[in-house]
Amino acid sequence: MSGNHSVPSALLPGVDGAAFGVALAVRLRQRGVPVGFTAIENFIRALEVSPPDSLPRLYWTARITLVRQRSEIDVFDAVFAAVFGGVALALDPHARRRPRITASGRDDAFASLPANSTDRRHGDALPWVTLPPVVADAEASDSPLAVPDRLPNDISGLAEVPFEHLDAREMELLGTWLRSAVVDWPTRRSRRLAANPRGHRIAVRATVQRSRRTGWEPLHLVRERAIDKPRRVVMLCDVSQSMQAQAPAYFHLMRALALAADAEVFAFATSLTRLTTVLTHKSAAVAIEQATDKVTDRFGGTRIATNLRALLSSHHGGALRGAIVIIGSDGWDSDSPEALASAMARLRRRAHRVIWMNPRASAPDFEPRVASMAAALPYCDRLLPADTFRSLQRVIAEISRARRLHSVT
Structure with missing residues (x-):
């Protein structure tokens, strides 16, 4: 994702598409939606191929590329509404069947989570241009861009809180985050064997069957090794x-x-x-x-x-x-x-x-x-x-x- 990714549209004039897509994905990850790199790349390419000229087109472009499960739609609507001013209900005709998004752009599932200083100062606006990692206050300037302080996200702040101080909604949110942490699972060696060129054993039956093509001369040895399966x-x-x-x-x-x-x-x-x-x-x-x-x-x-x-x-x-x-x-x-x-x-x-x-x-x-x-x-x-x-x-x-x-x- 290199090169110029500016979105030439009336909706996002002069916006760096790559920075916009990454920033929106980061917001979704902070709310518990596992957005992968492939989904971010698809969203950026969609912005390049078909620049959104209206808010509904931007909404559906982001939702189709970044959301994978139906249970994540509520969180996506909350983040999108927080960025663009509570418009998810007007864009999605089925949104009224789900929990109502509050006026502040955060649904009830995140009402108890503390907002960071960037949200309070900039109204949940996304950093649509690539900004340097500056944490000190910038000098007075006529530029409309502001550099936010880098603060830990809401989930990271709650992860260190003792269990007795968490309510049901915060515990459910962190439970989703905990589920996403189960990525690298141990395996054990089973008794089943499969053909593998790196195996140390010779598969006699497969080698003999293959030798039929070469006049029953085993010119090519078929090797096999044990299959690993997830450990209980x-x-x-x-x-x-x-x-x-x-x-x-x-x-x-x-x-x-x-x-x-x-x-x-x-x-x-x-x-x-x-x-x-x-x-x-x-x-x-x-x-x-x-x-x-x-x-x-x-x-x-x-x-x-x-x-x-x-x-x-x-x-x-x-x-x-x-x-x-x-x-x-x-x-x-x-x-x-x-x-x-x-x-x-x-x-x-x-x-x-x-x-x-x-x-x-x-x-x-x-x-x-x-x-x-x-x-x-x-x-x-x-x-x-x-x-x-x-x-x-x-x-x-x-x-x-x-x-x-x-x-x-």
Whole structure:
């Protein structure tokens, strides 16, 4: 995307098309819409091929090229209305069927998010020309262009906020951002083989079949190698009274893993509840509500060892073999430490890696002084803090790290 990309139209006179397309895509990404480089290139090329001479043409050009899913239309309308002054309802005849966009150009899903200084000073206008990364105040000038301060976007600011300070809308927004973080998934080597020129084994049947063309002389050897398949992930979430503030956020992580990686997810307090089917609902709000209703023993006591034994003995126990197991709990357990150590030993022999998320581990002076936590720690590969969405993203990064720790199980 090099060269001159100015849009020769009456609607955007003298505007750098590349800078305009990138700036609009950045706004959409800040609101949780995953706009890729291909979509940005398509939008810029569309502006060059058919310069928009009216606002409706610009709206539909951007929407067709930048929006991929129906669930992203509301966010796109909100961003477009914020830039061009609340015009999405007039341009899209179906927009009135969706939640109303407020006068400020931000829909209800973003009403609780703080606007940055650029929005307050310039009315959500896009930087339509390429600007230098200047953060200091510019000197007085007659130029109509202004250089905004570079500030973190809304999602980055909320990612470090503790779970107990987030409302339902902010948590749903960050859950969408968390789902987009699941990009690099670990794999495991299967027993199935496929032809590959870099393989170390010779496919005898394929080589013999190919030798029919050369008088049964095997002049060309067909090589094969094992096929890699995604590694299974199983997550268990503690929903007892001591984990009341973290349970909704852990549900969003479980939903992200179930949707993006086909993971098996469970919740436990005094009994074990499978949530894989309900958390894969297309609506995040409905999925979290159904998961909360299904866990009947939430915010009660905790029996970690009993629930681990129940999972190992159930027909879902086979999913643990060679899997990455994630346990989200603070370690408070009504069962004895010896029972938890025995259950964790069985789990460790069956799983590929065991990751324990503890919301208390982010404290500077944290030590696993709880007897149950101390008993389970020798059987864990990693103990990670999990009190903010940023820390949950580090958990996903730790899962992806297993790709480099590839081994045959």
